[in-house]
Amino acid sequence: MRDTLRFLLGDELIEIASCNPTLTVLDWLRLDQRLTGSKEGCAEGDCGACTVVVGRLDRGRLRYEAINACIRFLPTLDGCQVLTVEHLKGEVGALHPVQQAMVDCHGSQCGFCTPGIVMSLFALWLNEDAPSVSRIEDALAGNLCRCTGYEPIIAAAQRMYRLEEARRFDRDAVAAQLREMADTETLALNGPKGRFLAPATVGALADLVMRHPDATLVAGATDVGLWVTKGMRRLDPVIYLGRIEPLRAIEDRGHHLDIGAMATHAEVRPALAALSPQLDELMRRFGGEQVRNAGTIGGNIANGSPIGDLPPALIALGARLVLARTPRSHNPHPEEAASAAVPKDEGGGLSRRTIPLEDFFLDYRKQDRREGEFVEAVIVPKLATDALFHISKISKRFDEDISAVCGAFFLRRDARGLIVEARLAYGGMAGIPKRATAAEEALLGKAWDEAAVAAAIAALPTDFTPLSDMRASARYRLTVAGNLLRRFLIETTQPGVETRVAGLLAEAHHG
Numbered sequence: 414m415r416d417t418l419r420f421l422l423g424d425e426l427i428e429i430a431s432c433n434p435t436l437t438v439l440d441w442l443r444l445d446q447r448l449t450g451s452k453e454g455c456a457e458g459d460c461g462a463c464t465v466v467v468g469r470l471d472r473g474r475l476r477y478e479a480i481n482a483c484i485r486f487l488p489t490l491d492g493c494q495v496l497t498v499e500h501l502k503g504e505v506g507a508l509h510p511v512q513q514a515m516v517d518c519h520g521s522q523c524g525f526c527t528p529g530i531v532m533s534l535f536a537l538w539l540n541e542d543a544p545s546v547s548r549i550e551d552a553l554a555g556n557l558c559r560c561t562g563y564e565p566i567i568a569a570a571q572r573m574y575r576l577e578e579a580r581r582f583d584r585d586a587v588a589a590q591l592r593e594m595a596d597t598e599t600l601a602l603n604g605p606k607g608r609f610l611a612p613a614t615v616g617a618l619a620d621l622v623m624r625h626p627d628a629t630l631v632a633g634a635t636d637v638g639l640w641v642t643k644g645m646r647r648l649d650p651v652i653y654l655g656r657i658e659p660l661r662a663i664e665d666r667g668h669h670l671d672i673g674a675m676a677t678h679a680e681v682r683p684a685l686a687a688l689s690p691q692l693d694e695l696m697r698r699f700g701g702e703q704v705r706n707a708g709t710i711g712g713n714i715a716n717g718s719p720i721g722d723l724p725p726a727l728i729a730l731g732a733r734l735v736l737a738r739t740p741r742s743h744n745p746h747p748e749e750a751a752s753a754a755v756p757k758d759e760g761g762g763l764s765r766r767t768i769p770l771e772d773f774f775l776d777y778r779k780q781d782r783r784e785g786e787f788v789e790a791v792i793v794p795k796l797a798t799d800a801l802f803h804i805s806k807i808s809k810r811f812d813e814d815i816s817a818v819c820g821a822f823f824l825r826r827d828a829r830g831l832i833v834e835a836r837l838a839y840g841g842m843a844g845i846p847k848r849a850t851a852a853e854e855a856l857l858g859k860a861w862d863e864a865a866v867a868a869a870i871a872a873l874p875t876d877f878t879p880l881s882d883m884r885a886s887a888r889y890r891l892t893v894a895g896n897l898l899r900r901f902l903i904e905t906t907q908p909g910v911e912t913r914v915a916g917l918l919a920e921a922h923h924g
Contacts, residue, residue: 415598418487421468421494421590422446432488432602434609434651435641439463439482442497450498450528451482454557456642458484458635459813461556464529464703466536468494468587470595472658475588478679478706479536481555484638485707486631488602488609489653492594494587498528501535503581510576511535514569522560530556533702534570539582543574554812555701600656607649613656615789619739619763621652623785628652630787632675632712635704660711660789670793674711678723681710688730688796691804695726698806701813711788714773717780717845720816720884724770724846726804728838729821732770733792738785740764765789777844800825801861803901807893809884816841817885820897824861832856832865841885842877842894851875852898866902870895 418429442448442465454462458481465482467490468475477496501509508516511534521527530553537544537552544552549570553563599621600611610628612618622628629648631637632655640646654660660675663684670684678699686693699705699722713723714734740763770791773780782788796802801824808814819840827833835853840846851872859865879890900912 414601416601418491418602419594420490420492423496423500431604433604433606434488435648436487437483438485438487441487442482448497448499452525452528453483456483457639458704461529461533461701461703462526464532466496466532470591475584477536477539479533479703480707481703484634484642486634489655491600491611492591498531510573510578511538513576514573518565518569518572520566520569526556526558530566534573538573551697552702555703606647609651611653611656615657615659618654618657619737622787623739625650625652626784630654632709633707635708636716668795672710672791672793674788674790675709678705678708689802691802692726695722695804695806698812710791715788717774717778719777719844719846720841722806722816722819725819725821725838725840727791727793728771728846728848729823729836731794731836733767734770734773734788735765735767735790735792736786737763737765737789771848774845801905803904805897805900818842818890818893820894822901826861830860832859832861839894842879842890849873849876866898869898
C-alpha cells in the first residue's frame with residue numbers, strides 16, 4: 414500500500430502524507446493554499462462558483478474536466494492535475510483568451526460567479542473547437558449567475574477562440590508526469606478524522622469492501638459530498654473507486670451494452686444516446702456539466718435515491734445489475750458465479766450475481782446488497798426495432814434540477830398491433846424507483862390507443878401513493894404520471910404534434 418497522496422497543482426507536484434478523508438478540494442485550495450479565486454456559493458455542487466478543472470489519465474490519454482470543488486474530496490485527486498483560475502495567468506499577469514474574452518464582452522458584473530464561469534469555459538476551450546450556442550449553454554448550465562443574462566458570457570465563449578494564445582499548457586508533459594505517478598498500489602491515507610482507501614484493482618476493492626463492511630463507498634461524491642458539507646457527517650473509512658480503470662469500461666456486446674460502475678454520466682452519454690435520442694436528452698439534463706463529469710452510473714444506482722433520473726430509464730429498458738464480492742469460502746451462494754461478461758482485471762475470481770435492476774431497490778435507501786458486495790457493472794439491452802420507448806423528466810427548473818417525477822416507458826406489440834410487453838417505470842412516485850405493474854397489466858392485450866392509456870392511468874393509484882414535498886404534491890405527481898403516459902401515446906402515434914415546450918423554445922431561440 415502507498416500512504417502518500419500525490420497530484421499536480423498546476424505544474425507543482427503535491428505530496429500529502431496525512432489528510433482527512435472528506436476534506437474538500439475547495440477548502441484545501443482556499444484555506445491551505447490561499448488560492449481564493451474559487452468561491453463557495455452553495456456547497457452542494459449546484460451554483461458552479463467553485464468550478465476547477467481536473468486533468469486525469471483516461472486509458473492512457475489526458476482528459477480535462479470541469480468539476481465542483483466544493484463537494485469533491487481532496488484525496489480523490491490522486492494521480493490527477495488540478496487547475497484553478499489562478500493557473501490561467503500568463504507571464505507578467507497576461508490574461509488567458511477565456512479571461513480576455515470575458516473582459517471584452519462585459520461578461521461579468523458582481524464577479525463572484527465569474528471564476529467558476531471562466532473555468533467552465535476554459536474546460537470547453539481545452540476540449541472543443543467552435544462549439545455551437547447550444548453546446549455553450551450546456552457547458553454553462555452548471556454555473557448560476559444572478560446578476561444578468563448569459564448573452565455576454567455566450568458571446569465571450571464564441572470570442573475566446575478568436576484570440577491568440579501564448580502556449581501555457583503542455584499536455585504531453587502533464588500526461589508524462591501523470592503516467593509516472595500511476596501505479597496499482599492501494600492508496601491508504603490516514604487523517605485525524607479517519608481513513609481514505611483507494612484501490613487500483615477490482616480485486617483489491619473487493620477485499621477492502623469485505624474487510625470494512627461499514628465503509629462509505631464513494632464514486633463521484635455528487636451526493637455523498639453533501640452528506641459532509643450539509644449533513645456534517647463523519648465518514649470513516651472512505652473507499653474510493655475512481656482509480657480502478659476497468660470499472661470505467663463501456664463495451665458494446667452486440668445486443669447489449671456492458672457499462673462499468675465508474676463510467677461517468679459524461680462518458681456514458683454517447684453510448685446511451687446511440688440507443689435512443691430520448692436517452693441523450695435525459696443525460697443532457699442530468700445535473701450540470703460538472704456533475705456529469707464526476708457522477709457515475711454505478712453511484713447513481715447504488716445511492717438508491719427515489720428521484721434519481723437514470724434508474725427509471727434503465728428499468729424500462731430491462732437493464733440488469735452485476736454485483737461482485739470476494740467469496741468467504743469456496744462455496745459461493747447458488748445465485749453467484751465466478752465470472753460474468755463485464756470488464757474486470759485480476760478480480761476474475763470474484764463471486765458475481767446478476768439481477769434485474771428493479772429488484773435491487775427494496776425500500777427507501779435500502780438495496781439488495783449482500784455483505785461485501787458492490788455494484789460492478791450494468792447490462793443495458795439495446796432496443797428492438799419494433800419497440801416503443803419514451804422518457805419524460807418533470808422538474809421545476811429545466812436545467813440542472815432534480816426530478817419531481819420521471820417516467821420511462823417501454824412497449825412491444827405483436828403483428829396485430831396488440832401490446833404484448835410493457836414496462837412502465839417511475840421515479841419520484843414512491844420510496845424507490847418502481848414499475849407500475851397494475852398499469853402495465855391494464856395495457857397488455859390492448860391496442861396502443863387512448864382507451865388503453867386511460868385504463869393504465871386509472872390503475873396508477875393502485876401502483877403508487879406518492880408523497881407531498883417541496884418539489885410537488887401527491888395529487889400533482891399522480892396527475893403528471895398519467896399525463897406522461899398520454900404524452901407517450903401522442904409522441905408515438907401523432908409525431909406532428911408538439912408536446913415539449915423546450916423544443917418550441919429552442920426553435921424560437923435558434924431559428
